Amino acid sequence: xxxxxxxxxxxxxxxxxxxxxxxxxxxxxxxxxxxxxxxxxxxxxxxxxxxxxxxxxxxxxxxxxxxxxxxxxxxxxxxxxxxxxxxxxxxxxxxxxxxxxxxxxxxxxxxxxxxxxxxxxxxxxxxxxxxxxxxx
Amino acid sequence: xxxxxxxxxxxxxxxxxxxxxxxxxxxxxxxxxxxxxxxxxxxxxxxxxxxxxxxxxxxxxxxxxxxxxxxxxxxxxxxxxxxxxxxxxxxxxxxxxxxxxxxxxxxxxxxxxxxxxxxxxxxxxxxxxxxxxxxxxxxxxxxxxxxxxxxxxxxxxxxxxxxxxxxxxxxxxxxxxxxxxxxxxxxxxxxxxxxxxxxxxxxxxxxxxxxxxxxxxxxxxxxxxxxxx
Amino acid sequence: xxxxxxxxxxxxxxxxxxxxxxxxxxxxxxxxxxxxxxxxxxxxxxxxxxxxxxxxxxxxxxxxxxxxxxxxxxxxxxxxxxxxxxxxxxxxxxxxxxxxxxxxxxxxxxxxxxxxxxxxxxxxxxxxxxxxxxxxxxxxxxxxxxxxxxxxxxxxxxxxxxxxxxxxxxxxxxxxxxxxxxxxxxxxxxxxxxxxxxxxxxxxxxxxxxxxxxxxxxxxxxxxxxxxxxxxxxxxxxxxxxxxxxxxxxxxxxxxxxxxxxxxxxxxxxxxxxxxxxxxxxxxxxxxxxxxxxxxx
Numbered sequence: 052x053x054x055x056x057x058x059x060x061x062x063x064x065x066x067x068x069x070x071x072x073x074x075x076x077x078x079x080x081x082x083x084x085x086x087x088x089x090x091x092x093x094x095x096x097x098x099x100x101x102x103x104x105x106x107x108x109x110x111x112x113x114x115x116x117x118x119x120x121x122x123x124x125x126x127x128x129x130x131x132x133x134x135x136x137x138x139x140x141x142x143x144x145x146x147x148x149x150x151x152x153x154x155x156x157x158x159x160x161x162x163x164x165x166x167x168x169x170x171x172x173x174x175x176x177x178x179x180x181x182x183x184x185x186x187x
Numbered sequence: 188x189x190x191x192x193x194x195x196x197x198x199x200x201x202x203x204x205x206x207x208x209x210x211x212x213x214x215x216x217x218x219x220x221x222x223x224x225x226x227x228x229x230x231x232x233x234x235x236x237x238x239x240x241x242x243x244x245x246x247x248x249x250x251x252x253x254x255x256x257x258x259x260x261x262x263x264x265x266x267x268x269x270x271x272x273x274x275x276x277x278x279x280x281x282x283x284x285x286x287x288x289x290x291x292x293x294x295x296x297x298x299x300x301x302x303x304x305x306x307x308x309x310x311x312x313x314x315x316x317x318x319x320x321x322x323x324x325x326x327x328x329x330x331x332x333x334x335x336x337x338x339x340x341x342x343x344x345x346x347x348x349x350x351x352x353x354x355x356x357x358x359x360x361x362x363x364x365x366x367x368x369x370x371x372x373x374x375x376x377x378x379x380x381x382x383x384x385x386x387x388x389x390x391x392x393x394x395x396x397x398x399x400x401x402x403x404x405x406x407x408x409x410x411x412x413x414x415x416x
Numbered sequence: 417x418x419x420x421x422x423x424x425x426x427x428x429x430x431x432x433x434x435x436x437x438x439x440x441x442x443x444x445x446x447x448x449x450x451x452x453x454x455x456x457x458x459x460x461x462x463x464x465x466x467x468x469x470x471x472x473x474x475x476x477x478x479x480x481x482x483x484x485x486x487x488x489x490x491x492x493x494x495x496x497x498x499x500x501x502x503x504x505x506x507x508x509x510x511x512x513x514x515x516x517x518x519x520x521x522x523x524x525x526x527x528x529x530x531x532x533x534x535x536x537x538x539x540x541x542x543x544x545x546x547x548x549x550x551x552x553x554x555x556x557x558x559x560x561x562x563x564x565x566x567x568x569x570x571x572x573x574x575x576x577x578x579x580x581x582x583x584x585x586x587x588x589x590x591x592x593x594x595x596x597x598x599x600x601x602x603x604x605x606x607x608x609x610x611x612x613x614x615x616x617x618x619x620x621x622x623x624x625x626x627x628x629x630x631x632x633x634x635x636x637x638x639x640x641x642x643x644x645x646x647x648x649x650x651x652x653x654x655x656x657x658x659x660x661x662x663x664x665x666x667x668x669x670x671x672x673x674x675x676x677x678x679x680x681x682x683x684x685x686x687x688x689x690x691x692x693x694x695x696x697x698x699x700x701x702x703x704x705x706x707x708x709x710x711x712x713x
Contacts, residue, residue: 058614061633061699088512091597098590102618189520195510263506272496274489416470
């Protein structure tokens with residue numbers, strides 16, 4: 052299992068680790084029942100703070116991606132694997148969309164910006180919606 | 188391990204002091220074999236010798252190189268030593284201790300060498316007396332040595348040597364020109380009252396010197412403890 | 417309430433010519449890896465020396481293992497539990513590597529022979545070489561060996577990777593992280609290498625001109641700090657007062673860059689309330705946080 056973290060990207064390392072573990076589950080590199088490396092091993096291999104690994108694992112447990120069994124370690128849960136199947140379906144949907152947009156003549160950069168903009172808008176709308184709800 | 192470290196630090200200075208003593212020995216040799224004989228020599232040369240030996244060795248004992256010495260140009264390794272779980276008493280004590288031992292060793296060797304080289308002396312003084320003389324020198328010089336230790340915590344290398352010599356010089360001058368209690372007269376203890384001439388050990392002088400030395404040592408310790416690095 | 421292995425409150429220290437520490441508040445949680453950052457002359461080494469009993473503070477308190485650092489003698493027992501690497505990496509010039517290790521070992525009853533062997537091999541330290549013949553990098557590694565092998569609960573390291581090449585830095589960081597993971601040792605280190613701090617530290621403290629300007633959990637900081645980029649359709653008058661949390665505002669034509677230390681959501685709201693604005697959020701690196709807080713005030 053190879054993880055690549057970028058400490059200078061500005062994103063907290065534990066979040067990066069979580070994302071990469073989740074990505075590994077999505078692509079099928081990690082399957083249900085697989086054990087994650089021990090905290091000490093991962094900290095050593097990646098040269099990162101063990102507390103960061105602990106936090107990542109705990110958050111993943113909180114999100115239902117892994118299950119931490121005392122004395123044995125952290126294991127991928129079935130529910131996570133389920134989620135990854137859903138994500139693979141999403142990938143399929145996107146594949147055709149991306150194909151169509153590119154045939155319209157958009158460059159990769161433009162496509163990326165449009166996508167991120169949509170995500171940001173959706174995020175802000177959700178927040179605005181939540182704020183509006185609080186006000187009423 | 189601290190003693191071993193102190194030894195490693197001071198052994199070259201010791202060699203230098205021994206060499207210096209040999210030099211003096213060769214000069215004195217001539218004097219020892221001719222009149223006015225041992226009496227004169229003892230009175231003039233030995234105290235000076237002792238003072239010089241002390242100042243040089245105390246310099247070796249408390250060098251500007253590591254530990255508890257002058258702040259200007261404190262060697263970086265001082266920080267390492269001071270970060271160890273050792274009290275400053277122990278640090279200063281070991282350094283002073285090894286300097287004193289080395290000094291006593293040098294004086295002892297000097298006495299032996301003098302004995303062997305001087306037939307005049309052999310005629311007048313017994314080996315036992317010579318041994319007692321060496322002990323007397325070491326004992327009486329304690330105060331002078333500790334003065335050097337104290338000055339080492341305050342001054343740079345060369346100033347310490349000068350300071351000790353000036354300090355002892357003043358003491359010597361005062362003790363010879365002003366009525367002085369016999370037990371406090373260190374130089375007399377090494378001279379007229381010493382086993383070489385009086386044939387008895389000046390225990391009171393030795394005790395006084397040792398006592399004074401201890402006071403000076405603890406003053407040095409107090410300064411070393413208060414120092415910052 | 418977390419236990420703090422190192423704690424200072426309003427620590428002040430002046431030297432004859434200048435004040436070095438002006439009321440420093442430092443809290444290092446037990447078991448953390450704490451990166452102590454600051455420009456040269458900000459007071460990092462002064463702080464470290466005060467914690468080790470080498471300097472006496474003028475006012476304020478400092479505690480290590482819950483015990484006040486008053487003077488060198490009363491801290492003898494404290495020093496038995498601390499591994500220390502000095503800024504200068506100076507060691508005895510008349511000893512060889514082996515002699516120095518043999519000299520240091522007896523002071524520490526918890527000495528770890530296994531770690532000593534491991535580091536001798538890993539750092540490739542030649543036993544018979546005299547210390548002045550070692551490069552600065554090797555001396556750094558030797559000091560680390562001495563600091564870690566003594567089985568200390570707390571490591572205080574002043575620029576531990578100074579003089580090391582990238583491969584050696586990697587080795588050292590890995591060992592630090594390993595020792596933290598296996599023994600729960602707290603590691604307090606100062607460094608100029610922000611990248612390495614970002615990699616292994618879970619807490620940081622930035623000192624500037626003798627005071628702590630920002631400190632806390634690195635993860636929290638990275639979450640709270642955000643850079644907001646606001647693009648305006650037309651040139652617009654910026655508000656004279658921003659809501660709480662804005663550290664700096666830079667404007668170039670129609671683009672405004674805001675560094676927020678917290679309260680980013682409210683700031684975004686305020687920005688969006690301005691006509692014709694589009695707001696984008698970006699994460700902030702440690703370097704940006706550092707530069708923001710130590711630029712001459």
